[in-house]
Amino acid sequence: MKRTFLILIALLTLCFAMAAPVSAASGDFVTDSAGILTDQQRQELNSKAADISAKYECDVRIYVAKDMGTSGAYEYAKNVYRDNGFGYGPDKSGVLFMLSMKERDYSLIAFGFGNTAFTDHGKDVMLDNFILPKLKDDKFYDAFLAYLNKAEEFLGMARAGTPFDLNTDPAVQARSKAGLIVVNIIIPIVVALIVCLIFRSQMKTARRQRAAASYIPEGGFVLTKSNDTYLHSTEVRKAVEDKSSGGTTTDSSGFSGRSGKF
Numbered sequence: 691m692k693r694t695f696l697i698l699i700a701l702l703t704l705c706f707a708m709a710a711p712v713s714a715a716s717g718d719f720v721t722d723s724a725g726i727l728t729d730q731q732r733q734e735l736n737s738k739a740a741d742i743s744a745k746y747e748c749d750v751r752i753y754v755a756k757d758m759g760t761s762g763a764y765e766y767a768k769n770v771y772r773d774n775g776f777g778y779g780p781d782k783s784g785v786l787f788m789l790s791m792k793e794r795d796y797s798l799i800a801f802g803f804g805n806t807a808f809t810d811h812g813k814d815v816m817l818d819n820f821i822l823p824k825l826k827d828d829k830f831y832d833a834f835l836a837y838l839n840k841a842e843e844f845l846g847m848a849r850a851g852t853p854f855d856l857n858t859d860p861a862v863q864a865r866s867k868a869g870l871i872v873v874n875i876i877i878p879i880v881v882a883l884i885v886c887l888i889f890r891s892q893m894k895t896a897r898r899q900r901a902a903a904s905y906i907p908e909g910g911f912v913l914t915k916s917n918d919t920y921l922h923s924t925e926v927r928k929a930v931e932d933k934s935s936g937g938t939t940t941d942s943s944g945f946s947g948r949s950g951k952f
Contacts, residue, residue: 718732718736719735719736719739719740719743719749719750719751719752720732720735720736720739720751720752720834721751721752721753721754722752722754723754723755723756724754724755724756724789724791726754726789726791726830727754727830727831727834731831735752735831735834735835735838738835738838739751739752739838742838742841742842742845743778743784745842745845746807746842746845746846746849747778747779747783747803748778748783748784748785748802748803748804748807748845749776749777749778749783749784749785749786749804750784750785750838750841750842750845751771751776751784751785751786751787752786752787752788752834752837752838753767753770753774753786753787753788753789754788754789754791754830755770755788755789755790755791756790756791756792757790757791757792757793758790758792758793758795762949763788763790763793763795763796763797763949763950764797764799764947764948764949766788766790766797767786767788767797767798767799767947767949768799768943768945768947770786770788771784771786771799771801771945777801777802778802778803779802781802781803782801782802783801783802783803783804784800784801784802784804785798785799785800785801785804785807785808785841786798786799786800787821787834787837789825789830789952793951794951794952795949795950795951795952796817796821796822796825796949796950796951796952797947797948797949798813798816798817798821798947798948798949799945799946799947800813800938800945800946800947801944801945801946802944803848804946805938805940805944805946806848806853806938807844807845807847807848807849807853807854808841808844808938808946809853809854809855809936809937809938810936810937810938810939810946810948811854811855811856811859811862811936812844812853812854812855813946813947813948814948815840815854815859816837816840816841816844817948820836820837820839820840821833821836821837821840822952824836825952826952855936855937856936857936
């Protein structure tokens with residue numbers, strides 16, 4: 691009886707474990723085949739990546755390869771993602787940052803919910819402002835840490851319903867407000883000032899008179915004829931700017947990404 695009870699407990703435990711929403715791929719979240727990280731650095735990054743992945747239910751991976759063979763960085767990263775079973779849950783949601791040391795190539799790709807959290811604009815900001823400057827100085831640990839920090843930030847915003855994009859980037863919004871101020875206030879003031887200066891320069895020969903009679907022509911002012919003549923009309927059209935909210939561009943296989951050299 692006791693043995694049967696233990697078997698039932700074991701089966702129930704197995705069922706709960708199989709039903710739990712865990713990452714599809716087992717093993718490390720940080721793979722360093724080129725040996726560019728110390729063991730301590732890799733363990734720290736791996737622990738942080740695992741925590742972020744579990745918290746936001748979206749795999750956050752780092753993969754460092756010695757070389758890519760004949761593949762391009764973007765296609766190689768996609769193959770790494772699929773061949774290793776990366777991705778969280780049934781939709782395989784995740785983001786992968788890949789380096790190939792021989793070619794000094796990088797690729798940042800996303801899939802599933804990763805496409806929502808990591809928009810085209812978000813990838814550009816993450817790479818250009820936080821990752822690539824460190825990679826160019828071979829500060830690999832710092833670059834990976836910056837990647838994980840921004841990944842956590844972007845995933846948090848996406849889960850809250852406001853992914854990091856053109857319409858939620860504070861820097862873009864600040865530039866937009868500054869542009870409106872220049873167009874609507876500063877430029878009209880400058881134009882008006884220029885016009886006033888031109889008129890003033892054209893009136894240098896004019897002199898103020900002491901008596902009002904000096905402004906009346908000899909014989910007085912006589913209006914003999916008047917009429918209204920329609921000359922022309924002016925129509926002004928202004929193009930309506932398409933203010934796109936950004937978004938993510940995916941390929942036929944459902945991936946989005948950016949790649950290049952560092």
